[in-house]
Amino acid sequence: MSNNEQTLRFCSSAIMMRIKTPKNGRVRRELEKRAPKLVETGKKTLILQGTKTSGTLNGVLSEIYHLKKGGAVRFTRKNDNIRPFESGGEASLEFFSLKTDCSLFVYGSHSKKRPNNLVIGRMYDHHVYDLVEVGVENFKSIESFNYDKKMAPRVGSKPFIAFVGEGFENVDELKHLKEVLLDLLRGEVVENINLAGVDRAYVCTAISLNKVYLTHCALRLKKSGTVVPRMELVEVGPSMDLVVRRHRLPNEGLRKEAMRTAKDQPKKKIKNVSSDAIEGTIGKIYIPDQKVGDVALPNKAKGVKRERREAKKKEANERASKKQREESE
């Protein structure tokens, strides 16, 4: 992003600094979107690949991109120098995360030792926070499912997420994977949701101690007696088995800092409302000046009716007298 600058130089300071502010409104708004906020909404995802990928892995990466269309960036070139689990191999990832403003990344690679490898990671302040490495098995793409196309979930709708299995509670790696998957699949954090727009669900089942079956389904709401409709899940989207290989938890200090939440925001000031110790909440109402005389009266006063009647009579009399004159002439 190239900022247009307003340059001001000062020779008094040892290092000459200048203040760069964007001259463009668009650039300014973009910068404000990327600034850290008190309450955070969705995270963007960066999808990229390593030196070698397989056919299935390509499919997995494109389908994840489709599922997260609004908030994902897909890189298609191979990146040789990214090795997430090595200490020096994260520099490129952090640079990309900084430039695209993505705090989640999905890195796919394929090798003999780790076939169909997917590394899902999160960033805090554009530095790697934690990583989970999974292998993809039994991948079924969207095209291979037959379903009624009318029920297809729409892009960007908020999904239901279901986790099944005691593995998610007991096994460390699966617990971590659950948290990361929740972050990845969640989408935007919104306050209001339209009940007519819920149409997708992700189901993750812990099959064994290190395997998770993830599938994406469309929701069909069926009429039931009560307000709550009966849910029916129809598999539509990609389904795959994830085998947990390695994972890296965040270190404690970083985790504490990242989990910090802001204190509840001071309530938004409501205009014209003030609170008094004695009287409690006081509101001010402003009434515009009454325009007496311009308002149309709703009930026709008796006087008005009489005037009308008399006017009509007068007219009738005049016409009658005119006719008489004509007849006489």
Next chain:
Amino acid sequence: METESQKPFHVDVGNLLAFNPFHNFPSLPTSREELVKECLQEGTKLVQAVADSLFNLPSTEDVDGPLVKLPPPSTKLPREKHLPKPKPPTKWEEFAKKKGIQKRKKDKVVWDEQTGTWKRRFGYDRVNDDKDIPIIEAKMADEPGADPFAKRQDDKKKRVEKQEKNRLQNLKQAAKIGALPSHVQLAATALPITGTQAPPKKVTKDELGNVAGMAATATASGGKFDRKLPGEKPAKKQGKHRKFLPVVEGSGIGSREKEQTENVLNKLISKHSHEILNVGKAVTMYNVKKEKRARNKRSQEGKSASATNKLKPKKQLHKNTGKKGPGSSKKGKAK
């Protein structure tokens, strides 16, 4: 949040999330379809549980459908960026707080006495513009030759500069604690200038290429075994190219070493010997002299006087410097 049903799922309506921690596969189903079916069944139960809570929330009617206000999510997830730090108070704000100065809201238009209209406070047609002053009365303290209008402009410039300097200081202070506003960036323009105030000289491409090589010669092995960056070419050899004889002589070449020493000896000895005649050179000199004599004879026969030889135009002994002009300007443009 836990639902009140017999199966205690962990339901988080804010995230539309449901978790069943009690399910396990006692034995993995034999076929894939059975596994998928069972997973979907469990999933349906969980989704139903979430939907139960979701649809029972109070809803408002909207154009597209019923809107519900979701409760805040109960599962805590790590943030993606640090919490924004509040902006530190500027020097003026601190001073104002100490003195108790309140902020007054200013009007956009101000009454202008001179014209008798409402004018802007700042901008195009403003109230106390410098250019609207027709006459400035001279005071006793003023010098006779000083221009008061220029002085006013200078004063304003100084005030503006001072204000910008203060603004930069405030921003630097904010940047120190990490609370710079999102649309502002501080950039260093140049490194601190020490010594004379000369601007740093621009280095040419070739010079830059040689710098690493020059620095490498300071090492004990002359930079030959230094680890090179990817793409760095080996340093160009400076100085005369010296050719050394091979250690082991191949067949068919003869004894080159013998030849070499012979040459050296001959040169040494021949310096003190005046009888040695360089036959080649003598022959050339004789030929040249003969040709010159022949040419002169021919010209004397052909032309009348030999004076014409003297009036021949001098050949250009030096290159034309004018031609360098466009060439050098081209060089400058390419940079």
